[in-house]
Amino acid sequence: MTDNAKLIVDGKERSFGIVQGTKGERAIDLAGLREGGGLLTLDEGLGNTASCLSRITYINGEKGVLLYRGYPIEELAGKSSFVETAYLLIHGELPTRSELSVFSNRLNDSSLIHEDMRHFFVAFPKYAHPMGILATMVASLSTFYPVPDHLDPEAEEQFMANLISQVRTIAAFSYKKSIGEPTVYPSIKLRYVENFLNMMFSSPVKDYRQDPDIVRAVELFLILHADHEQNCSTSTVRLVGSSMANIYSVISAGISALWGPRHGGANQEVIQMLEHILATGTDPKTFIDRAKSRNARERLMGFGHRVYKSFDPRARILKQAYHQLLKKLKTADPLFEIAMQIEELALKDAYFIERNLYPNVDFYSGLILKAVGIPADMFTVLFAIGRVPGWLAHWREMVHAKEFRIARPRQIYIGPSERHYEPINSRGLKKCP
Numbered sequence: 001m002t003d004n005a006k007l008i009v010d011g012k013e014r015s016f017g018i019v020q021g022t023k024g025e026r027a028i029d030l031a032g033l034r035e036g037g038g039l040l041t042l043d044e045g046l047g048n049t050a051s052c053l054s055r056i057t058y059i060n061g062e063k064g065v066l067l068y069r070g071y072p073i074e075e076l077a078g079k080s081s082f083v084e085t086a087y088l089l090i091h092g093e094l095p096t097r098s099e100l101s102v103f104s105n106r107l108n109d110s111s112l113i114h115e116d117m118r119h120f121f122v123a124f125p126k127y128a129h130p131m132g133i134l135a136t137m138v139a140s141l142s143t144f145y146p147v148p149d150h151l152d153p154e155a156e157e158q159f160m161a162n163l164i165s166q167v168r169t170i171a172a173f174s175y176k177k178s179i180g181e182p183t184v185y186p187s188i189k190l191r192y193v194e195n196f197l198n199m200m201f202s203s204p205v206k207d208y209r210q211d212p213d214i215v216r217a218v219e220l221f222l223i224l225h226a227d228h229e230q231n232c233s234t235s236t237v238r239l240v241g242s243s244m245a246n247i248y249s250v251i252s253a254g255i256s257a258l259w260g261p262r263h264g265g266a267n268q269e270v271i272q273m274l275e276h277i278l279a280t281g282t283d284p285k286t287f288i289d290r291a292k293s294r295n296a297r298e299r300l301m302g303f304g305h306r307v308y309k310s311f312d313p314r315a316r317i318l319k320q321a322y323h324q325l326l327k328k329l330k331t332a333d334p335l336f337e338i339a340m341q342i343e344e345l346a347l348k349d350a351y352f353i354e355r356n357l358y359p360n361v362d363f364y365s366g367l368i369l370k371a372v373g374i375p376a377d378m379f380t381v382l383f384a385i386g387r388v389p390g391w392l393a394h395w396r397e398m399v400h401a402k403e404f405r406i407a408r409p410r411q412i413y414i415g416p417s418e419r420h421y422e423p424i425n426s427r428g429l430k431k432c433p
């Protein structure tokens, strides 16, 4: 605490501490408000609430800045690997060569799921959404790998490695299930992303040829999605984790929260929007005009963000990477042309300028996944694989904090006041004046 804020509460002056973050963000600590004055704070959607102190990720939405443990996302995207970034998020520092090798080997050694779990895949309906499968399978890992009440540091490392590694195996198995092909096991010889692509795209009759540009594109996608502070799924992880639920149930809850179209599902919607524009031959300008109408169901998907009020730095990185990928693959995508036209028109349009609506990460992430051959209903699954290290970092930060209480928000009750039970025969009878 560096300062105090004086508030007049019910006519009485009260003083509350002001908490200041590393980058100058300030918050009034209102934890004691109810004790003295009987008042709660009401902030629907939590848009004005800092729910915790965290050392993991910093976002400046006005300036378009994103730092993981202090490192700019641009540097990590250009120089780091997903596994190294995962280590950084969870442990707080970049690993030494030997730390990275231990971490990486542990992930490789933990990549198999219990063989009996393969029966589960048989039982899911053919067209089961892979996110539904992922959430279910991750929750069921707790029955195969029971989590003790107290995790010593070694056990904690192992359970985190299981999750980072097994989530990728389950994701690939669920894709194979959806296309009716046999599952492909992970291999100790392959690195994290290559292993995933091999499980997705090789089959007993055909090997998958790894293309370094594709591997790098997927790696980049995962790094950019690895954490984004207290979004809906990460807050879910902290909330569920605060009950001391086992780590698998906690991550499964995060996956379920991510599945929603307002959160992890938007990248798929961008592709559908671009495909619709292409298929119907709609003029992008007309589409933008429709998106501006308050009644339009078609918002401009991939534009706008609750936190970023300037260019989402991840969108900038992905746009450039996508452009380079198309060049290297010597291919063109008509959807990219449409996306660029839309971006150019929207960025000059007064409606979008006045509301600070810029492209967000989802505007280009679906395009990049499409280019590497990932089917649209796996987009959110890829997001989940990328986000697991971030969720684990937040879970770990919370359970190791000095003060760690179960999360239990309050409410303002606006239902009926106390009333009395009426026998069924007399219900609905009008009372005579």
Ligand SMILES: CC(C)(COP(=O)(O)OP(=O)(O)OC[C@H]1O[C@@H](n2cnc3c(N)ncnc32)[C@H](O)[C@@H]1OP(=O)(O)O)[C@@H](O)C(=O)NCCC(=O)NCCS
Pocket: 262, 266, 291, 292, 299, 300, 301, 302, 303, 304, 305, 306, 307, 355, 357, 360, 361, 362
């Ligand atoms: C991300 C999003 C939900 C942020 O929502 P928010 O912070 O609550 O912002 P609001 O919904 O209050 O929008 C503020 C204003 O901009 C408009 N707006 C926001 N995003 C818009 C979009 N993509 N297209 C058209 N108008 C948009 C709203 O209609 C509102 O206009 P008004 O002030 O005239 O009422 C929102 O921008 C959106 O729906 N974007 C499209 C979906 C998307 O890409 N999601 C991925 C996010 S990473």
